Amino acid sequence: xxxxxxxxxxxxxxxxxxxxxxxxxxxxxxxxxxxxxxxxxxxxxxxxxxxxxxxxxxxxxxxxxxxxxxxxxxxxxxxxxxxxxxxxxxxxxxxxxxxxxxxxxxxxxxxxxxxxxxxxxxxxxxxxxxxxxxxxxxxxxxxxxxxxxxxxxxxxxxxxxxxxxxxxxxxxxxxxxxxxxxxxxxxxxxxxxxxxxxxxxxxxxxxxxxxxxxxxxxxxxxxxxxxxxxxxxxxxxxxxxxxxxxxxxxxxxxxxxxxxxxxxxxxxxxxxxxxxxxxxxxxxxxxxxxxxxxxxxxxxxxxx
Amino acid sequence: xxxxxxxxxxxxxxxxxxxxxxxxxxxxxxxxxxxxxxxxxxxxxxxxxxxxxxxxxxxxxxxxxxxxxxxxxxxxxxxxxxxxxxxxxxxxxxxxxxxxxxxxxxxxxxxxxxxxxxxxxxxxxxxxxxxxxxxxxxxxxxxxxxxxxxxxxxxxxxxxxxxxxxxxxxxxxxxxxxxxxxxxxxxxxxxxxxxxxxxxxxxxxxxxxxxxxxxxxxxxxxxxxxxxxxxxxxxxxxxxxxxxxxxxxxxxxxxxxxxxxxxxxxxxxxxxxxxxxxxxxxxxxxxxxxxxxxxxxxxxxxxxxxxxxxxxxxxxxxxxxxxxxxxxxxxxxx
Numbered sequence: 001x002x003x004x005x006x007x008x009x010x011x012x013x014x015x016x017x018x019x020x021x022x023x024x025x026x027x028x029x030x031x032x033x034x035x036x037x038x039x040x041x042x043x044x045x046x047x048x049x050x051x052x053x054x055x056x057x058x059x060x061x062x063x064x065x066x067x068x069x070x071x072x073x074x075x076x077x078x079x080x081x082x083x084x085x086x087x088x089x090x091x092x093x094x095x096x097x098x099x100x101x102x103x104x105x106x107x108x109x110x111x112x113x114x115x116x117x118x119x120x121x122x123x124x125x126x127x128x129x130x131x132x133x134x135x136x137x138x139x140x141x142x143x144x145x146x147x148x149x150x151x152x153x154x155x156x157x158x159x160x161x162x163x164x165x166x167x168x169x170x171x172x173x174x175x176x177x178x179x180x181x182x183x184x185x186x187x188x189x190x191x192x193x194x195x196x197x198x199x200x201x202x203x204x205x206x207x208x209x210x211x212x213x214x215x216x217x218x219x220x221x222x223x224x225x226x227x228x229x230x231x232x233x234x235x236x237x238x239x240x241x242x243x244x245x246x247x248x249x250x251x252x253x254x255x256x257x258x259x260x261x262x263x264x265x266x267x268x269x270x271x272x273x274x275x276x277x278x279x280x281x282x283x284x285x286x287x288x289x290x291x292x293x294x295x296x297x298x299x300x301x302x303x304x
Numbered sequence: 305x306x307x308x309x310x311x312x313x314x315x316x317x318x319x320x321x322x323x324x325x326x327x328x329x330x331x332x333x334x335x336x337x338x339x340x341x342x343x344x345x346x347x348x349x350x351x352x353x354x355x356x357x358x359x360x361x362x363x364x365x366x367x368x369x370x371x372x373x374x375x376x377x378x379x380x381x382x383x384x385x386x387x388x389x390x391x392x393x394x395x396x397x398x399x400x401x402x403x404x405x406x407x408x409x410x411x412x413x414x415x416x417x418x419x420x421x422x423x424x425x426x427x428x429x430x431x432x433x434x435x436x437x438x439x440x441x442x443x444x445x446x447x448x449x450x451x452x453x454x455x456x457x458x459x460x461x462x463x464x465x466x467x468x469x470x471x472x473x474x475x476x477x478x479x480x481x482x483x484x485x486x487x488x489x490x491x492x493x494x495x496x497x498x499x500x501x502x503x504x505x506x507x508x509x510x511x512x513x514x515x516x517x518x519x520x521x522x523x524x525x526x527x528x529x530x531x532x533x534x535x536x537x538x539x540x541x542x543x544x545x546x547x548x549x550x551x552x553x554x555x556x557x558x559x560x561x562x563x564x565x566x567x568x569x570x571x572x573x574x575x576x577x578x579x580x581x582x583x584x585x586x587x588x589x590x591x592x593x594x595x596x597x598x599x600x601x602x603x604x605x606x607x608x609x610x611x612x613x614x615x616x617x618x619x620x621x622x623x624x625x626x627x628x629x630x631x632x633x634x635x636x637x638x
Contacts, residue, residue, distance in 0.1 A: 130535055143543075
């Protein structure tokens, strides 16, 4: 596997998002603790991989960070803080970016303005993330009309075209409806949309799972290039640990709602500490064809 | 463009088939409808012999005595039809069927059409709202309107007439306008419009009350289903205003199936009001149809059926063309 990782992360850089002891519970009978006391710090421009099997709480955590949880899911404790973008020129309607925000405390209009402007998200089911009866243009434009009401129509249109070019989609596609685009193009449009307001953090929840490996690779390469250029931080969620090792600066491995190991991609790859990480790594076949045991269920680890 | 041409061609064929069936049906009836009609007309005219013109007209519509081939009859039938000749009514002798239908049609279209549109708009708006605020007290609106819909329509109408019109005297009891104020029939005056409007309120209200529940329930459920779609979550994550998410992302998409149902409902505006018009003695197509059936007035029946078929087809045709504007996915795949 080709390792084309960015330079070793400098962990002394400023944090952009701090997640402290976050717990999320589904208030069903019996209650399910989907996320249990998760803490990590995301640094500016960093890619943090979040790995783990299906149902381990990755997506719930992402929804918690972006405040998209809906009943019966409730955040029962913890803090999520988004740090201000210090040293950046305050300008016009972007002065929000300077503030350090307690994400959990946001409500109503404040929460609405915070969304997408500072933290955007690319969803798991991105094939259905676009409204089927609205054109790509309308769906890109309404991000600007809502968050940048002062923006003139012509400027908006120009910006939308730039965004599509940025992700490698022909700007003529602005007039298309989602069903006229391929899966990969829809995903690129979603990424363009997530970039629209120049957010500090982009959460990507299995953004390429529904795509074949070739398209997947080219999209991930583009995300890497864009991150270098625009400097946003990424929380990249997937069950594909080898992919994360390749692209992430640091990786958090989750299991049953808890982070069992957090380290640089190098550490996770070369010297995994937790048994679960070892098993997860071993469960992917190597080039020579040998393969480790398949991991399922909590008991195996406890018994190991 | 090809899409619209194809739809137009499809409906042209359907209209031809409907008209041909209408031609065939009385000829397949046991007995001889044409002979019965001519007999009825002779009695209605007081025993005087009918003019050859009237007999030719009846033969063209319902079937000739003997000798003419079916193909020749078919050609004569189309010729008469294109000249607007649907025969003579026996129950309202010597009125022409075309004139009777032309007089009844506006009443039905205005009353039932307005009531259907009102009911649809009310149901969709309320349904979108109830769906959006699901889990609140608004949910109780659903069973209430469903109960109203399950009440037999004629009973609801009779109760409303008994209470509001007879006891409280708030509305006129029967008719489409005040026949004593306007003995000469409909006229183009403000006083007549006011009279027609006050006569239409109660029938329209009963239609709305008894049909709004269906729209509301359907829209509410579609709204709840649409709200869990990924694109609505995305719209929320985008930080759009709740009003915009509700109207442009949730309600717009949720209304699409209801709009198809609305097209069908519009088609039945002309036919679907028989009970209303009977209870309120409203001078519309529904009452005309009951008269025709109970008086075995074959020409009138055939004329009414033809008009109903054509309006159903016309409404579906218009909805078919508009559906592409509402849902872009239909446009490309069709």
